[in-house]
Amino acid sequence: MIEREVRIRNKAGLHTRPAASIVKTAARFESEFTISKDGFEINGKSIIGVMTLAAEQGSTLLLRFDGPDEEAAATAVVDLFDRGFDEE
Amino acid sequence: MRNKVHTPDNTKDEITIKGIGAAPGIAVGPAYVYSKQIPTVEEKSISQEEIEGEIERLRAANVRSEKELQKIHSFAEQKLGTQNAKIFEAQIMILNDSILMSTIEKRIKAERKNAESVVFDEISKYKRLMLAARDEYMHERAHDVEDVMNRIIRNIQDQRLFSRLEGEAIVITETLAPADAVIFSRNKILGYATDLGGITSHAALLSRSLKIPAAVGLRKATAIIQSGDFVALDGYAGTITIHPSEETITSLQSKAKRFTEFEEQLATIAKLPAVTKDNRTVELSSNVEFLEGVEFSLLQGSAGVGLYRTESQVLGQGQYPSEEEQFKEYEQAAEKVFPHSVIFRTFDIGGDKLAPEFYHEENPFLGWRGIRVCLDRPEMFLTQLRALLRASTRKNVRIMFPMVSTVQEVRLAKDFVHRAKEELRSRHCAFDANLKIGVMIEVPSAAMLAADIAHEVDFLSIGTNDLIQYLLAVDRDNSAVAPLYQQFHPAVLRTIKMVIDAGHSNDTWVGMCGEMAGDPLATILLLGLGIDELSVVPTVLPEIKKIIRSVSHKQAREIAESVLTLSTEQEIKDYLYTTTAKILPEIPLEV
Numbered sequence: 001m002i003e004r005e006v007r008i009r010n011k012a013g014l015h016t017r018p019a020a021s022i023v024k025t026a027a028r029f030e031s032e033f034t035i036s037k038d039g040f041e042i043n044g045k046s047i048i049g050v051m052t053l054a055a056e057q058g059s060t061l062l063l064r065f066d067g068p069d070e071e072a073a074a075t076a077v078v079d080l081f082d083r084g085f086d087e088e
Numbered sequence: 089m090r091n092k093v094h095t096p097d098n099t100k101d102e103i104t105i106k107g108i109g110a111a112p113g114i115a116v117g118p119a120y121v122y123s124k125q126i127p128t129v130e131e132k133s134i135s136q137e138e139i140e141g142e143i144e145r146l147r148a149a150n151v152r153s154e155k156e157l158q159k160i161h162s163f164a165e166q167k168l169g170t171q172n173a174k175i176f177e178a179q180i181m182i183l184n185d186s187i188l189m190s191t192i193e194k195r196i197k198a199e200r201k202n203a204e205s206v207v208f209d210e211i212s213k214y215k216r217l218m219l220a221a222r223d224e225y226m227h228e229r230a231h232d233v234e235d236v237m238n239r240i241i242r243n244i245q246d247q248r249l250f251s252r253l254e255g256e257a258i259v260i261t262e263t264l265a266p267a268d269a270v271i272f273s274r275n276k277i278l279g280y281a282t283d284l285g286g287i288t289s290h291a292a293l294l295s296r297s298l299k300i301p302a303a304v305g306l307r308k309a310t311a312i313i314q315s316g317d318f319v320a321l322d323g324y325a326g327t328i329t330i331h332p333s334e335e336t337i338t339s340l341q342s343k344a345k346r347f348t349e350f351e352e353q354l355a356t357i358a359k360l361p362a363v364t365k366d367n368r369t370v371e372l373s374s375n376v377e378f379l380e381g382v383e384f385s386l387l388q389g390s391a392g393v394g395l396y397r398t399e400s401q402v403l404g405q406g407q408y409p410s411e412e413e414q415f416k417e418y419e420q421a422a423e424k425v426f427p428h429s430v431i432f433r434t435f436d437i438g439g440d441k442l443a444p445e446f447y448h449e450e451n452p453f454l455g456w457r458g459i460r461v462c463l464d465r466p467e468m469f470l471t472q473l474r475a476l477l478r479a480s481t482r483k484n485v486r487i488m489f490p491m492v493s494t495v496q497e498v499r500l501a502k503d504f505v506h507r508a509k510e511e512l513r514s515r516h517c518a519f520d521a522n523l524k525i526g527v528m529i530e531v532p533s534a535a536m537l538a539a540d541i542a543h544e545v546d547f548l549s550i551g552t553n554d555l556i557q558y559l560l561a562v563d564r565d566n567s568a569v570a571p572l573y574q575q576f577h578p579a580v581l582r583t584i585k586m587v588i589d590a591g592h593s594n595d596t597w598v599g600m601c602g603e604m605a606g607d608p609l610a611t612i613l614l615l616g617l618g619i620d621e622l623s624v625v626p627t628v629l630p631e632i633k634k635i636i637r638s639v640s641h642k643q644a645r646e647i648a649e650s651v652l653t654l655s656t657e658q659e660i661k662d663y664l665y666t667t668t669a670k671i672l673p674e675i676p677l678e679v
Contacts, residue, residue: 012407048188
């Protein structure tokens, strides 16, 4: 299992569009993927779950990847956060 | 009228509710009161054998829900624009959430419960979490989640939506969402009446495009009217009458006839200029809320857009749009309007219009709204100004600031425009260096300071709705004092005169973009007071143009002078009614 901490960089936070990008990216991998915020954990492959996080700019999330391709999954998802979902 | 079952009931008194006319026409018939149908969910235990069938039902319901949403999405995109259609996209994504759906299926199997109760339980969890967030944006997402949930449950229960709505009816609803209108349009609808919404609400836009009479903003219509009540809807005056008498119906029908005849006369006027008999030209433009409204206004014969409400982009989006998103919209509007001009009002959020950042105020109308928000949010303001400036390369874009109450605010706002220009220069972006800037006069202090403000800017535009409310200390949404909201109050008219004179003595043109600008009873008076521009709701534009073309400026000045000597609203309205009817006998006036 791999854990990664990420910060929300884009201004608007985790609204619908970024949530969809996360889910789409995670779906490419076999590994299980969860996101925790303030002790609350959701399945990172579920759009409704990611939307529920209500993560605004500056908040920190803990990502967990578990499975055969966890390394590649972690790299792809963390990269998405680092790029601020290609938004302003 | 044609309905055989429902006829006027003379045993009951007629009650008339007044709102806003949103789409012209008269409709008489039975009411159908539509309240958001929330399916009731009962939890039932199922046997091992029933599990498979239950999961089949769930899957079929999802397929059907997605079909419905795709249809609604494409309709909304076409009628309301991509931005407004996005909520349905989010709903479709939730429907396609395979984790969510497999969780629901697993629970049906493990807990042996009926599909709808598991859907309800599982999705409600997320809804509660969203509602618990502090963010207003999340609260709206919670409604999306709830909509999807109800849709799935409804489809599971195999209910046919609105099956109770049969035959012809006047639909009475709290508010009309784009999704509702799509389904309604399949049935025979005589008219729409809604509790909420203004002339530019989705309900109004849709009714006009479907050519169905509509009244909006009726506030308590759904509370008073019951399904099956015989009602008469007046889309011109924006009223609905419950249990109308024979006389009321006859008079409404003759009114419809008069309006139709007058409208036929107006059909030829679109291409003619708004010029008085003695050759004084008035800029007759229109108020627009969405890009889609621009084309309609031009078809109506509008000489440009006198008020483009940019905040429609923000409301309900939960965030301020990016510079690119804004630029695209402004650029398209400017292109469509060319060679005429478009006046963009910078975001007027606050008051009754929710900002993305929810901020609770005891008295929002005296609070953080309009230019006050813009000046406190430099990044948001500069982003909008850059987008507007970039759209100005045809030199037909003007910018106007709302809710100004001090000269200092005007200077600060101008500094921001200057900064936005500098930023664009350093990015080598083109813009109109001489772009004209104006201020909305809608606060009494700004009216008092009109000369000082005129000195700072290129134009003034009187916003009558707020000006009247602030000047007369009347909240027109408060039914206890609503009759005191008097558009023709002598103090209002004298203030308007003061602003126009102050503008003119500083070589600044003065326009008007409030509701009064589109009131046919006010047209001659405003002409006489020297107004340079009237920006009106596109639906009334041909009528206002007809009035302008029927009178001389000299005549109008004399009428205005007489009006200014009168000291009650009733006297003023009576006088204007008589004089307007004399000049243009065929005009159907509302008093």
